[in-house]
Amino acid sequence: MPPKILISACLLGRPVRYDGKGKLLADPLIERWKAEGCLVGYCPEQAGGLPTPRPPAEIEGGMNGEDVLAGRARVLEVTGGDVTEAFVEGGKKAVAFAREQGCDVALLIDGSPSCGSSFIYDGSFSGARHPGLGVTAALMRQAGIEVFSDRELDQLAAHIEARG
């Protein structure tokens, strides 16, 4: 059975991002996994009920997805709207969907307040980034789903290979 990989829908080029665009990840490994039927696309922010396009959002105060889940931080739109609930709801749905689909690994785009896994933006909307998990990535890790970023395709391939 080919492995099932939950992938951020925007990486498949689907126009689900806040700006109404996708962010296609062009790479031979992606093409191979696509051809083998391994990739299952999902957008947690849309699943949480947010519209597309939508205002950009960041986790406040230099905090991260784990802080959001612990109730220590909110996810705020640049316009000031509090979208914490939608982000948490969408992340939980993404975990449930991954389980339904048999995905125990996820390939998520870095930098997003949902999908980021090695860095996110600091809540100042100034472009400043810091190490940390987005809300969905944090929920995935808590659920035991291994998360790889779009810059870790080789590591993901090695992980799948090693598992056999």
Ligand code: SF4
């Ligand atoms: S929530 Fe994730 S999948 Fe959806 S647009 Fe943002 S980064 Fe892409």
